[in-house]
Amino acid sequence: MERHFVLESDVELTKADFTSDQMVKWCPGCGDHAILSSLLNVFPKTHHKKENICMVSGIGCSSRIPYYVDTYGFHGIHGRACAIASGVKLANPSLSVWINMGDGDSMAIGGNHLIHIVRRNLDVNITIFNNQIYGLTKGQYSPTTKFGQITKTSPYGTIDYPFNPAELIMGAQGTFYARALDVNPKLTTDIMLQAAEHYGTSVVEVLQNCVIFNDKTHAAITDREVRDDKTILLEHGKPMIFGKNRDKGIRFNGTSLEVVTLGENGITEKDLLVHDETTEDTGIHMMLAQMKGDFPVAIGVIRSVKKGVYTQMFEEQMEEVKAASKYKCVDDLLNSGDTWEI
Amino acid sequence: MSNSQVIKKDDLVVRFAGDSGDGMQLSGTLFSDASALTGNDIATFPDYPAEIRAPHNTIAGVSGFQVHVGSHIYSSGDKCDILVAMNPASFKSNLKWAKKGATIIVDIDTFTDEAIEKAGYTSDPFTEELMVAYTIVKAPISSFTKKIGQERGVDNKTADKCRNMFALGIIFYLTNKTLDHTFAYLERKFAKKPAVIELNKAVLTEGYEYADKLELIHSKIVEVAQADMPKGRYRNITGNVATAWGLLAAAERAGLKLFLGSYPITPATDVMIELAKHKALGAKVFQAEDEIAGICSAIGASYAGAMACTSTSGPGLSLKSEALGLAVMTELPLVVVDVQRGGPSTGLPTKTEQSDLNQALFGRNGEAPCIVVAASSSANCFYWAYNAAKLALEHMTPVILLTDGYLGNGTQLFRIPKVADLPAINPPIAKANDPDYMPYRRNPETLVRQWAIPGTEGLRHRIGGLEKEDGKGSVSTDPENHRKMVYNRQEKVNRVANYIPEQEVMGNPDADLLVIGWGGTAGALTLAVEEMNNEGKKVAYTHFNYIMPLPKNTEDILKKYKKIVVCELNCGQFVNYLRMNFPQYPMHQYNKVMGLPFEVSELKEMFNKILGE
Numbered sequence: 005m006e007r008h009f010v011l012e013s014d015v016e017l018t019k020a021d022f023t024s025d026q027m028v029k030w031c032p033g034c035g036d037h038a039i040l041s042s043l044l045n046v047f048p049k050t051h052h053k054k055e056n057i058c059m060v061s062g063i064g065c066s067s068r069i070p071y072y073v074d075t076y077g078f079h080g081i082h083g084r085a086c087a088i089a090s091g092v093k094l095a096n097p098s099l100s101v102w103i104n105m106g107d108g109d110s111m112a113i114g115g116n117h118l119i120h121i122v123r124r125n126l127d128v129n130i131t132i133f134n135n136q137i138y139g140l141t142k143g144q145y146s147p148t149t150k151f152g153q154i155t156k157t158s159p160y161g162t163i164d165y166p167f168n169p170a171e172l173i174m175g176a177q178g179t180f181y182a183r184a185l186d187v188n189p190k191l192t193t194d195i196m197l198q199a200a201e202h203y204g205t206s207v208v209e210v211l212q213n214c215v216i217f218n219d220k221t222h223a224a225i226t227d228r229e230v231r232d233d234k235t236i237l238l239e240h241g242k243p244m245i246f247g248k249n250r251d252k253g254i255r256f257n258g259t260s261l262e263v264v265t266l267g268e269n270g271i272t273e274k275d276l277l278v279h280d281e282t283t284e285d286t287g288i289h290m291m292l293a294q295m296k297g298d299f300p301v302a303i304g305v306i307r308s309v310k311k312g313v314y315t316q317m318f319e320e321q322m323e324e325v326k327a328a329s330k331y332k333c334v335d336d337l338l339n340s341g342d343t344w345e346i
Numbered sequence: 347m348s349n350s351q352v353i354k355k356d357d358l359v360v361r362f363a364g365d366s367g368d369g370m371q372l373s374g375t376l377f378s379d380a381s382a383l384t385g386n387d388i389a390t391f392p393d394y395p396a397e398i399r400a401p402h403n404t405i406a407g408v409s410g411f412q413v414h415v416g417s418h419i420y421s422s423g424d425k426c427d428i429l430v431a432m433n434p435a436s437f438k439s440n441l442k443w444a445k446k447g448a449t450i451i452v453d454i455d456t457f458t459d460e461a462i463e464k465a466g467y468t469s470d471p472f473t474e475e476l477m478v479a480y481t482i483v484k485a486p487i488s489s490f491t492k493k494i495g496q497e498r499g500v501d502n503k504t505a506d507k508c509r510n511m512f513a514l515g516i517i518f519y520l521t522n523k524t525l526d527h528t529f530a531y532l533e534r535k536f537a538k539k540p541a542v543i544e545l546n547k548a549v550l551t552e553g554y555e556y557a558d559k560l561e562l563i564h565s566k567i568v569e570v571a572q573a574d575m576p577k578g579r580y581r582n583i584t585g586n587v588a589t590a591w592g593l594l595a596a597a598e599r600a601g602l603k604l605f606l607g608s609y610p611i612t613p614a615t616d617v618m619i620e621l622a623k624h625k626a627l628g629a630k631v632f633q634a635e636d637e638i639a640g641i642c643s644a645i646g647a648s649y650a651g652a653m654a655c656t657s658t659s660g661p662g663l664s665l666k667s668e669a670l671g672l673a674v675m676t677e678l679p680l681v682v683v684d685v686q687r688g689g690p691s692t693g694l695p696t697k698t699e700q701s702d703l704n705q706a707l708f709g710r711n712g713e714a715p716c717i718v719v720a721a722s723s724s725a726n727c728f729y730w731a732y733n734a735a736k737l738a739l740e741h742m743t744p745v746i747l748l749t750d751g752y753l754g755n756g757t758q759l760f761r762i763p764k765v766a767d768l769p770a771i772n773p774p775i776a777k778a779n780d781p782d783y784m785p786y787r788r789n790p791e792t793l794v795r796q797w798a799i800p801g802t803e804g805l806r807h808r809i810g811g812l813e814k815e816d817g818k819g820s821v822s823t824d825p826e827n828h829r830k831m832v833y834n835r836q837e838k839v840n841r842v843a844n845y846i847p848e849q850e851v852m853g854n855p856d857a858d859l860l861v862i863g864w865g866g867t868a869g870a871l872t873l874a875v876e877e878m879n880n881e882g883k884k885v886a887y888t889h890f891n892y893i894m895p896l897p898k899n900t901e902d903i904l905k906k907y908k909k910i911v912v913c914e915l916n917c918g919q920f921v922n923y924l925r926m927n928f929p930q931y932p933m934h935q936y937n938k939v940m941g942l943p944f945e946v947s948e949l950k951e952m953f954n955k956i957l958g959e
Binding site: 011024026054055056058059060061063070071074075076077078079080081084086087088089090091092093094095096098099116117120318321322325326328329331332333334335337338339341342343344345346 | 385576577634635811
């Protein structure tokens with residue numbers, strides 16, 4: 005049975021209640037502004053007390069976010085947000101813990117912590133701001149930079165194959181993975197709320213633009229003119245339809261996915277895949293998350309499955325052991341086993 | 347006991363050596379437990395290889411366990427009075443640890459041509475010279491044990507596992523002890539396997555009776571004096587368990603949950619293993635994915651209001667350096683236990699050294715002072731862990747507790763305290779809705795900031811690794827503010843000296859020589875100084891547990907003595923720290939970097955040399 009430890013607010017809160025007095029110091033036009041706004045919109049909807057929300061970040065532009073939210077917050081060191089947040093949540097399960105990281109922070113220096121927090125399924129919410137570049141250090145390639153891209157540290161083009169974050173999350177048996185776009189704040193807010201409601205580790209990858217060092221990196225799929233044809237919003241229980249004219253779809257053909265046009269060769273909605281975010285097997289979710297090139301890029305909640313949550317098992321194991329133990333205090337332990345008087 | 351004469355002695359050292367897997371650690375532990383339960387003071391030290399099971403019958407695979415019993419024991423002893431060697435390799439590699447004239451028990455059945463050669467001998471190991479210098483008992487341990495097994499229908503392989511009991515039986519005879527305690531242990535341990543109990547008891551008894559029939563050793567039976575110690579309830583404890591229990595006691599006394607974020611590493615893992623058992627006492631143990639996650643999770647837990655700790659050894663402390671700086675910057679309480687081992691790099695994982703001192707004092711980027719304290723005996727690891735936690739919580743700063751492999755794995759008698767009698771721990775927790783709360787507002791006397799625990803109403807705040815504005819705690823790059831904050835953090839740690847006891851001097855106060863030690867070498871140094879003074883030499887001794895900050899009277903002590911020698915198991919890290927702080931006082935140094943503790947004999951020789959100069 006699910007046990008939620010986070011305390012709820014007895015008053016209705018608004019976006020303004022969560023906005024801090026600190027000046028936001030991101031570049032004008034940076035995608036981070038939209039993501040912050042989405043987060044501030046989500047918090048009132050979670051009904052958590054302000055005091056029971058804790059933002060944890062690493063290092064990078066996105067990691068400044070704790071300063072801009074009027075809750076408890078911890079600005080950590082590069083790559084370690086997941087590890088710090090694990091301690092926060094385990095020490096104090098009544099906190100709703102939100103981790104914010106960039107692509108370098110979460111998948112280069114912090115890659116190990118990311119896969120392990122996901123593997124354990126701690127009840128925390130992770131947002132990865134993926135702009136495919138190191139922004140705060142001014143433009144070096146990251147683990148998600150496109151192959152061959154010229155950056156300051158790859159003047160002749162990168163020869164690093166990039167990570168698709170979804171593959172890491174699913175490889176680590178993640179229970180929740182969604183992809184959002186900074187240019188669609190309404191969708192981002194909606195996805196973040198689903199992430200907050202997910203019991204376990206939720207990971208939301210936001211495709212975010214770095215206006216200075218990697219401008220338009222996602223433009224080929226996020227620009228208004230192409231977005232409907234180049235992305236597909238996956239919604240649980242709905243057939244996979246996309247396109248400006250809502251006339252394209254995804255279906256299975258043998259062992260792989262295929263883009264089809266409705267009405268062509270007798271294809272109807274019934275031939276299309278219906279999204280099931282709850283399938284335990286990661287196979288189809290992985291295929292959907294990997295779509296690119298001739299396929300539309302999947303956005304929305306791609307995977308949301310139920311699984312035992314570390315935080316709860318941690319607490320319950322302590323309760324069970326305590327109930328059965330002969331040790332009620334440290335004095336009992338000190339005097340246990342072989343002791344004698346001198 | 348037949349017509350044997352029993353020799354009374356103040357102390358006795360017994361060393362058990364054999365192939366890894368011969369059960370030498372268990373024999374040693376059972377002998378030390380039985381000795382403690384029959385009223386002796388004890389100290390033990392295991393000496394095992396880094397490999398779990400190195401090739402059979404090789405020197406690399408030899409595992410040892412030394413037990414020192416007597417009336418008042420400071421250390422596990424230099425050389426042994428009785429050596430048990432279960433195969434040729436252990437005989438060869440441990441002979442150097444036997445005193446001249448020692449009694450040596452060997453399992454003669456294992457001395458086959460092949461095994462003798464594998465141990466590196468080119469001729470008969472038992473030279474005439476050796477047979478004269480020592481009392482060597484060639485006991486047919488394997489064949490006796492097999493025979494007992496066969497009588498009970500037990501296969502040879504199973505019976506072979508009881509060989510250590512035969513050897514232990516001989517030792518009990520030689521030390522004039524009964525088998526009762528070990529019988530009781532076997533009955534507890536194998537409660538569901540009566541056949542195993544009977545087999546082990548039979549082998550143990552056979553060893554004892556074998557010794558009784560052996561005229562050769564009847565003049566060697568020793569009865570060790572009873573412990574001469576303060577009255578109280580005692581138990582046997584290893585340094586690592588004592589460390590874990592000290593942390594548990596501190597959390598209970600402070601009214602906080604204990605959180606340990608840690609990663610397995612020799613020789614510190616036992617701290618985590620012990621705490622993982624005690625969920626009933628509120629210990630939250632998180633085995634992290636690496637050393638960095640170990641300390642970072644602890645920092646997160648500390649921010650969230652737990653008494654947070656991480657345990658490690660040298661290589662792990664290196665990995666934790668950056669995060670330690672974060673704990674310094676965020677001024678959060680944190681206990682870092684470093685059970686030191688031989689370095690650098692992987693070094694000597696199972697051997698002891700004191701070479702992480704520089705790393706503990708200085709191993710971080712920026713001006714990043716931490717409190718550094720060191721335990722000096724296996725048993726007092728309990729108090730130093732408790733003390734480290736108290737200092738961290740009350741002064742809102744990371745504290746590095748240095749122990750070492752010798753203390754951590756060694757055992758000692760521990761006088762059991764009552765938790766209520768331990769000093770109170772009062773962390774500066776901020777009160778809900780305090781209108782004056784600011785993250786970096788300081789207590790003017792201690793310079794300690796308040797601890798506002800997430801979840802508390804009206805204290806929402808953000809902290810992190812960026813430099814913070816004095817008081818308010820917003821991010822600040824102001825030059826004057828940075829200067830002020832650097833000095834605040836340093837001065838906060840310096841002022842801890844106002845809350846710690848003065849450094850004490852033992853031995854002869856009018857001495858010609860002051861001996862200085864720190865950390866895990868106290869046993870050998872205390873005994874060496876005591877013996878020197880008994881021999882009419884004038885030697886004083888001071889042992890440091892508080893390293894950063896140093897006790898306030900440190901200089902008063904240094905200036906009183908003409909000659910000073912600082913002894914440590916590294917190349918001179920503490921002596922150089924003292925020289926840095928007190929350059930006006932010349933100091934000798936005595937260093938050992940062999941992965942081994944000091945021996946009393948080498949210390950005395952060196953003290954005499956300095957006195958004679």
